Amino acid sequence: MSTFNGLLAEFPDIRGEHMASNPSLFVYCSAATREILLRLETVACRINYAQGILEARQLSYKHLRNLLKPLPLDTPVELELEPGNHIQVTLLDANHCPGAVMFLFEGQGKAALYTGDIRSEPWHVNAIARSPSMVQYAYGLKTLDTIYLDTSFIEDIEFPTKAQGISELLDKISRYPPNTIFHFQAWTYGYEDVWVALSKALESRVHVDEYKMGIYQSLLAKDSGNKRGFGVLHHLSPEAPALVGFMRGNSYHPGCLTLDENVRLHSCEKGNYCKTVRENPIVQIHPVLTHLRNGEDLPELGIGGGGDDLEHDEEQEHLSEVQIQMVTKFIRWLEKSAEKVELLPLESFASGSKIEIGLELLTSGADNKTALLNFLQDLINKSKSQIALERSMLAAHNAAEGSLPSLITFPYSRHSSYAELCHLVDVFKPKDVWPNTVNPREWLEQGITIEHLFGKHCSGNSFRHDKLMEEMFGMREQPILISDDSQSTASHPASSRHTPSSPAPQVVDSWDGTTIAPNLNLEGSFSQISVQSEASFDMRTHAFYLMLDNAMNNAGHDIGLISTRDHHTNKEVELGET
Known part of the structure; x- marks a missing residue:
């Protein structure tokens, strides 16, 4: 994102x-x-x-x-x-x-x-x-x-090209019987070429829900001066004619998208499936980023945003095996912790899932700790049972279909x-x-810099983002510990110009067992810093670490007045002082 x-x-x-x-x-x-x-x-x-x-x-x-x-x-x-x-x-x-x-x-x-x-x-x-x-x-x-x-x-x-991914997909679907019904999970925008290619290969239009159809029909604009309902159509994107049609003379030629459910290819929305998808055996088609060398698929998982533009995970009521391991780890930490549970960090262990949890389980208070533990344990048990059931159904379906899988994946990165x-x-x-x-924590831990990534391809040799990272974090000489059983060898050299006199923040233990520096949200800070004096930057950096020390260790440091435009960076003289 x-x-x-x-x-x-x-x-x-x-x-x-x-x-x-x-x-x-x-x-x-x-x-x-x-x-x-x-x-x-x-x-x-x-x-x-x-x-x-x-x-x-x-x-x-x-x-x-x-x-x-x-x-x-x-x-x-x-x-x-x-x-x-x-x-x-x-x-x-x-x-x-x-x-x-x-x-x-x-x-x-x-x-x-x-x-x-x-x-x-x-x-x-x-x-x-x-x-x-x-x-x-x-x-x-x-x-x-x-x-x-x-x-x-x-x-x-390495990512295969889009054309290579589509070619792989068309080869896979060609092995299925001619009466097979497919459902392509287009979870966001950017898979329009896949629709067109599948429609042509299967000689079938693509059934979509009314919401999707309305979105893509908006890319087909009629002449504003036309009052009879026909005439010249203006396509607002190159994909529009193939998706929602075009005018051929005075005749309208439809595109590959349709509201008709009686087709072989579907992309109707989860939670609002059509009758054909609900009542028939379906072969699912899911895009992935690439096939890894170990045989696993690398999913996109909503990278870049748009995670629920066209699809969502509302129907997913259980965790994956990896998420089960993360929840189990969280439960162990929660049982040992004597502190109140301020907020359940769902995003930490259930990324990509939307598990409904009652509001009472998310509020602070010792009374909710037992309820939260019981809920999570029930969730794990339910998830394990559901995974076993899905595997059994998948094996039975594959056997009935002559070992053809009910899930097709193909590489297609946007x-x-x-x-x-x-x-x-x-x-x-x-x-x-x-x-x-940018993931600041990951970049710091792994020593990632713009110079290392793209320096040899640039005509300049000064990289503002690297300077910003060095100014904000370059004083950290010690390596950052990644886990309790392994250490990162990545470290960053100390800055010779911006070294705060206050101690750096101490590392803390998190629920997942990692030992890390404070997770700083720098989304709003990673901007191009205006020209400012070295002295003002030193003072801001110093104040930054004082605030962290106050927040984490109740240090009680006195922090002077700071201005974003340097007008009030220096501490004001109190009345009566000379």
Whole structure:
């Protein structure tokens, strides 16, 4: 999930992904993004509407209708930020999902490329490089100051291309009998090409629920001057004609998506399955990131956001085997702990699951501890029984179908692999790279830096993100302990300039047995720091560690007044003092 706060050092007057922080500003995006965004609903609202509980759809972003300003792709557009302050913006396809774009910002002698979520396959990088707006940067006539890069995946793991993944999928489904019914779990946007390929291969349209159909039909806009209901149709994304149809002369030619349930291929929503899916044996199709060498699949697990745009896990009422192990570990810690349970850290052991727990179990108090332990133990027992039942049913189904599996997985990542990111950076050779997705704790433990990841592909040798990490954490000389039975060899050199006089925070023991430094949430801190004096930075860093020591150890340090703009960084003189 992106941790980028939207601030670009080169252009401080603009901000990306700012809707939550300031919903009164104009939002520039692609036309497809605007139409999709205005129709988004939460899972609960769209399920309740489908079941007749709600009389009208509850649109999450309808209040932005007058603020969303669509821009065309591959077209430099000059925007006036304020009188006399202009910037040129170009939208470029991101190969991620309908409407997803990169932003090229130019002006005031600066240039920056913000990728957002991107799948930079080789063909896609070549297409960007030949774009009229990017040719100068691809061939060294100009240099990008910074690429703000989608760093969702920085492990050195190979991802097959989307075409290779689709080819594997089509080969697998070709082995099934012609009357087999498939259900493709498209949990978010970005799998439209899979629908088209499956529809063509199976010679069947794809049944979707009304919510999905409405979303994709919004990408098909009619001429506003047409009052008879037919005429020229404008497609807001390249996928739209194949999905929801087009006009052939005066005749409408439908796309591959349909509301008709009597087809072989389905992508209707979990919790609102159609009768065909509910009452017939189904072969499930699930996308994964890649097949690992040990034979396991690497799931995406909602990386990059959008985890329940089109699908959700409301029907999952039990834990996986890995989650059972995590819950068991948590129970052991809870039984030994003498402290009150302030909050059950569900996200720590049930990532990807939505287990309903009564509110009374989440509140503080010793009386709830026994109830919480009983609930978790019952959950484990139920999960183990459910897993055994599912395995038995799967084995019986596979035997009846001649050993053909009831679950098909295929590699199809909507985000770039590390090798693909390196290729993208190498083609444009920017001065610097700023990561859009960062796990500070993981980066610190493993010694991950921008210089190490992308330095050899950049034209510059100074990396702002590395400097920020060093300034905030570089004084930590000792290695960080990862677990009680193993130690990390990763450490960071001490900073020669920013060493606080107060002691560094002590490590603490967490419920999962790890010994770690305090988990600092830096999503709001990982921004481009304005120019400030060395003295003011020292004071802020010093105050930062004093606050941590106060919070964790009740140290009682006196913290002076601090200003974000350095106006009041120095302690004020009290009245009567000279």
